[in-house]
Amino acid sequence: MQNGGFRLGCQGPLQSAFQGLWVSKEGLDAAQEKWVEPFVDTSEWEYFDLSCQSRDQTDDKVLHDAVASGKRLGAIFKEPTITPTTEQVKEFGLKKPFGSPNGAMRRGWNGITISRDTIHIPGIKLGFENPVFFERHAVGGEYGASWKGVGKGKVLTTFWPENEKEKPTIVDGRVLHDDESAVVVYDNPLDNVEDLARIFFDRCLEAKIVPYVVTKKTVFKWQEGFWQKMKKVFDAEYKDAYLKAGLLDKTGGELVHLISDAATMQIIRWTGGGFGMACHNYDGDMLTDEVAQVHRSPGFITSNLVGKNEDGSLIKEFEASHGTVADLWHMHLRGEETSMNPLGMVVALLGAMDHAAALNPATQAEVTKFTVSVREAVYEAFRTGNGTRDLTGPQGLTTEQFVDWVADNLAK
Ligand code: NAD
Structure with a gap:
């Protein structure tokens, strides 16, 4: 996929989800076209393009809109995105180094936990x-840290209570002896750990x-x-x-x-x-x-963010644990064959649809029937030696062949 696709989503029956960008023919854009569209009415899905270019053109309004939509809908599917590096800011000609979309979502949805599980294909040992x-x-933790590169001197970190009647406390005082040091400050908020514990246990x-x-x-x-x-x-x-x-x-x-x-x-x-x-x-x-x-491949791991709305209802965002598979994207642009394993993303999309159906149980049976059959069709490809090359080796299918194999199986 290109530099960061995203499709958010999911309200309603088989009318769920979000989107950013399935720009390439890598994996899921083609998978959605051939595995989902023929069977599901996606006209009410809400889509957001979180590529760096789109964020730049909209001065990041698109990310704010996506976060607001996710909060409202409660069931979200997201593709991997890029947090641009200094080099990428120059390469893409961006106005500024945009922050992490994942971080914005974790904050915007009162993120509690990112649940990551191994995916198992019945009949195959991974x-x-x-x-x-x-x-x-x-x-x-470190992701929310502030830091500064400084020279010799003293550092004092002070906590000022919200209640101004209480006295400030010195958290840390230290002397720096080196010509160059990195001073870092971060905090670990603990209020939602009990929610995390209940989800985990x-x-x-x-x-x-x-x-x-x-x-x-x-x-x-x-x-x-x-x-x-x-x-x-x-x-x-x-x-x-x-x-x-x-x-x-x-x-x-x-x-x-x-x-x-x-x-x-x-x-x-x-x-x-x-x-x-x-x-x-x-x-x-x-x-x-x-x-x-x-577990053999990042394509065999889920990554689901669980957040909480003000009314206590859970917001669930589903994605694969891997990134934008930039190396395969560049091979694709050079006209070379690629073999991207879409399972993590497919399981995420189906998970978002299942959660949307759980929020709107009227259509749950119908949705479950569909999501179970797509999962099974993808498993079947791997089981019969028609998997992608991360599992099957060099004789495995290309990205496009894999999508077509599963589509043919679903159509039977
Ligand atoms: P990556 O996960 O995209 O790729 C790492 C390696 O694993 C590559 O060789 C890739 O080809 C292979 N790989 C990953 N998933 C695969 C799959 N499904 N099938 C076959 N091979 C697969 O990580 P990266 O290359 O370090 O990062 C690329 C970009 O993605 C970076 O800009 C990074 O910031 C971003 N990223 C985004 C997310 C996210 O949005 N959740 C997560 C991780 C990385």
């Missing part, structure tokens, strides 16, 4: 035998998965709060059910905390799967990329 679930805290319990909480709190002492909140919710609301389900048999009957560096090793060793990890924003970003590698 990296993990059983599902692996991740809950990545959607806010805070509900999901793991339903799928019979052993939950772990991952931090580096032994050294990064400020991460203790995340663990404490997770444990409090677990002990008060979930422990009994987990004990009854036998899911704590291997963890001494307790919720277990894993240090993040130990977690990186376990992800490679625990190829049986059947475990879940909840963690801070940056750890979740890194660890889920590792999961993607063990």
Whole structure:
């Protein structure tokens, strides 16, 4: 795909979703045309083009509109987007270095968690035998950091309470001795960790998965709060059910905390799967990329943002965990064959449709029938050796052949 497509969406029956840009014939633009359009009325889907050029032309109004639409509709499908680098700002001739669309959505939808799970194709062993679930805290940490490059001197970080009657507190004071240092300030908001905990523990319990909480709190002492909140919710609301389900048999009957560096090793060793990890924003970003590698391809991982509206209803945004597959896009522009695995994006689009139907149950049975049959048709392609080359090797199908194979199967 080009430099950042997006289709938002989803209200109503088979009239869901959003869009940005399926500009290329890579993957899902063709998939939507051949797998979805013949069967589904998409006329009420709302589309937004979040490419850098479109954001530039609209002075980023398009992103604001997309976030407002998502908040209103509650069910969203999003393609990967680009946060332009300094070089890309020049390359695309942009007015300014636009910020991350994902960050704007996480803030705009009161993002709680980005749930990332392995996708499994019945009948084929990928990296993990059983599902692996991740809950990545959607806010805070390094992504929201401010920083400055400075020289020798002193740094003082002060907290000023909202209530002006309370006295300010010094958070940190330090002396910098180097000619050059990077000074960084960030915070970890903790109010929605309990919501994250409930989403995580509900999901793991339903799928019979052993939950772990991952931090580096032994050294990064400020991460203790995340663990404490997770444990409090677990002990008060979930422990009994987990004990009854036998899911704590291997963890001494307790919720277990894993240090993040130990977690990186376990992800490679625990190829049986059947475990879940909840963690801070940056750890979740890194660890889920590792999961993607063990599980054969970033095309086999979901990435779903869960946020909350003021009325308490959940906003769900579905996407694949991978980026814009820029290398394949450039091969495509050079006229070379590509083999992009669209499964992560397809599962996301179908997930958005399922969620839209859950919000509007009148059509749920009809929607479910469709989404199940598309998922099955894609699985069938992989099962019969007609998969993309990330799984099947050099004899696998090209992007276009794969889309046509599934379309033919759906039409039967
Ligand atoms: P990428 O995930 O696009 O690609 C990494 C590698 O994996 C590439 O070699 C690619 O060909 C391969 N790959 C990824 N998904 C694949 C699939 N479905 N089928 C076959 N091969 C696949 O990551 P990148 O190259 O580091 O990033 C490209 C751009 O995407 C960057 O601008 C980055 O900022 C952006 N990005 C966006 C998101 C998002 O919007 N959610 C996430 C990650 C990266």
